[in-house]
Amino acid sequence: MDKAAVIGVGITKIEANKIKETFADMVWEAVNKALSDAKMTIDDIDNVITTSNDFWDGRTISCMAVGDASGARHKNVSCVEGDGTFGAFYGLARVLSGSYGTTLVTAHSKGSESVSSLITNAAFDPIYDRALGMDMVSACALQARAYMHRTGTTPEQMAMVSVKNHGNAKYNPLSQLPMDITVQDVLESEMISDPLHKLDCSPVSDGCCAVIIANGKRTSRYGGVPVWIKGVAFCADSYFIGDREISKAVALTKAAKNAFSMAQITDPLSEIDVAEVYDAFTYQELMWIEAMGLSEGGKAGINLEKGHYDIKGRLPVNPSGGLLSGHPVIAGGLIRIAEIVKQLRGEAGGYQVAGARTGVAHGVNGLCGQSHCVWVLTAS
């Protein structure tokens, strides 16, 4: 791949209910944080990609409403409906085309303003299975049980993901749910959809993330610190849950393999220093790590118990606190990219992974992880 880098990132504080900011106010804040981080002005942005979802925004053609706050007026702006990592993929492709030197990518959502269960129910096929009344939580609960059955992962091990990530969040001032909790707290929290307890699930959140991507000479023009994009890949599985091997994430395995290969990484387990993955539910962190080849098959729960995924462990996973500590849908994956950028610049403060040089960020869209986007980034 030609030389391309993330040269600026901005994340709003992630909160349960941002009553003082509209969605556009959040976007404006994240964009200005990213511009200031990159030492750029909006005039240095050649084109803009927004990432939004009409159902979450409660607005037809939601992408058209977010343009102003992204500084997109009188610029070439395009939109992706899905996770922010997919928007960033499109933004990267645009700078790699040579038509643009810089792309501003935004992703936002305000979960507080709607009913997540109804919105995710509408992701099911209206002809065959929507009327059953399932949603993201109940679908992922099915997947969690299948994953536990295949790998022998225990409820306690899943709970430890929650304990770790909420604990990491104590060092992340942007996090929504920093918490000191125990495995017992997780297991005693409300059983929402067996086997998923309340503390196995990410919260409903409001937040926005902005990322600036540049190519060639533009990566070093403005004085910010570039983090190099070494490998990126995207892969989707079948739409119907029943068509997939539900206890595995075949599409993620493929995406990770392609991204690592592009980055010339042959042994991800020893070459990746830090990972930020899409932990919408506790089991997902373990399942995604395994699917990406960052854990031996079925051993992620055991490795977690040994502390391998702690901030000071062999492979720190979600040192920021992850989505379990704050989950603005759509922005979720883009925040993972921004967090890896902070780690590789040594700017992650209390949750900095010592000596991190190569990191992986991961985004998801669709029920039970239908599609995945994997980013491999390296420090300057």
Place this chain on the structure above:
Amino acid sequence: MTDIFSDVEPMVFKSRINVPYAWWTGETAERFFLALRDDKKIMGTRCPVCEKVFVPPRKVCPLCFHEKMAWVEVSSEGVLESFTIVKRQLAALTRKAPVIFGLIKLDGADTSILHYIENPGHEDIKIGTRVAAKFNEERSGSMQDIACFRPIS
């Protein structure tokens, strides 16, 4: 949760978003639903290339991108691939919690379907438990013509 609302009543604009849709099933799902309604049969389609049987049926093989799919009847019994017991009254639920959802691979099919699991005998259900479809007496040509799947004792 948010203290700012403790002594004020927020002014709320109630959006009227309620977008009516009516989906045509298309001829493939139509045939599937008519077989459920009229004959209590569960039909799938087999791809001539990969030989996989898809239930619910697809006009085009999602794996091979091939359209000459053949109709086959599959069993109304199968194996529980996974399940969840929803305990919270999630907004999407259309019946009172607890509700059990299952992913069921019917005998003769290579894919699984989502449906309700009912367990009137309080049996020990787990992944691998064999279940059978219970059809509704009155059927109108939808997935709900199957009331639920129940463990076979």
